[in-house]
Amino acid sequence: GAGVxxxxxxxxxxxxxxxxxxxxxxxxxxxxxxxRQSLGQGLEFLIYFQGNSAPDxxxxxxxxxxxxxxxxxxxxxxxxxxxQEDSAVYLCASSPRMGTGGVEQFFGPGTRLTVL
Amino acid sequence: AQSVTQLGSHVSVSEGALVLLRxxxxxxxxxxxxxxxxxxxxxxxxxxxxxxxxxxxxxINGFEAEFKKSETSFHLTKPSAHMxxxxxxxxxxxxxxxxxxGTGTRLQVFx
Numbered sequence: 439g440a441g442v443x444x445x446x447x448x449x450x451x452x453x454x455x456x457x458x459x460x461x462x463x464x465x466x467x468x469x470x471x472x473x474r475q476s477l478g479q480g481l482e483f484l485i486y487f488q489g490n491s492a493p494d495x496x497x498x499x500x501x502x503x504x505x506x507x508x509x510x511x512x513x514x515x516x517x518x519x520x521x522q523e524d525s526a527v528y529l530c531a532s533s534p535r536m537g538t539g540g541v542e543q544f545f546g547p548g549t550r551l552t553v554l
Numbered sequence: 555a556q557s558v559t560q561l562g563s564h565v566s567v568s569e570g571a572l573v574l575l576r577x578x579x580x581x582x583x584x585x586x587x588x589x590x591x592x593x594x595x596x597x598x599x600x601x602x603x604x605x606x607x608x609x610x611x612x613x614i615n616g617f618e619a620e621f622k623k624s625e626t627s628f629h630l631t632k633p634s635a636h637m638x639x640x641x642x643x644x645x646x647x648x649x650x651x652x653x654x655x656g657t658g659t660r661l662q663v664f665x
Contacts, residue, residue, distance in 0.1 A: 442597070469651070471653075473653075480656075480657050481644060481655035482655075529597060529598065531598075540588075540648060542600050545598040547595075547596055547597045
């Protein structure tokens with residue numbers, strides 16, 4: 439079956455512009471996660487959704503970052519007024535349910551964001 | 555706070571040699587531990603996970619890992635490396651459902 443998909447695969451933007459990154463989770467997966475992978479910070483958790491609500495936004499680095507999920511499916515991560523330090527690969531993952539333990543997360547291929 | 559530490563940012567082995575990638579965890583409670591692999595320009599793929607059912611966990615592509623509470627370790631091994639194993643490997647611990655990753659180990663395999 440189809441895996442997690444993300445779009446665009448690459449995004450180049452100018453400093454100060456807003457960007458939107460999209461994630462389509464595996465059909466039927468109720469939990470959705472966003473992570474960021476950068477050279478300086480490694481792999482960092484940003485936010486997760488259970489259904490359409492986001493119980494944990496603790497990883498969002500600033501108020502320029504926001505995310506929403508509609509219909510319990512597609513999610514959009516928005517970065518306003520992008521800065522060069524936002525350059526990274528943004529990874530989305532989904533899982534069949536939100537668990538406190540060993541539930542596997544399935545990752546998408548990521549969106550590589552470059553802020554000039 | 556729970557965390558994982560990966561020793562060695564780069565590991566190089568010859569094809570056919572043993573692969574050993576190290577991961578130590580810090581946790582006051584039994585952790586849920588994962589190993590993920592990332593091939594170039596791809597997302598993360600689960601190799602194996604520890605959820606307390608068995609201390610020796612077998613994963614895909616011939617990899618396995620042993621949970622050792624006394625050493626707080628969850629090292630990843632493969633008896634014989636293949637060229638296709640060249641990738642970056644991440645150890646992770648699950649905290650309230652979200653994954654906290656180690657810094658990763660890049661594995662190079664030489665012919």
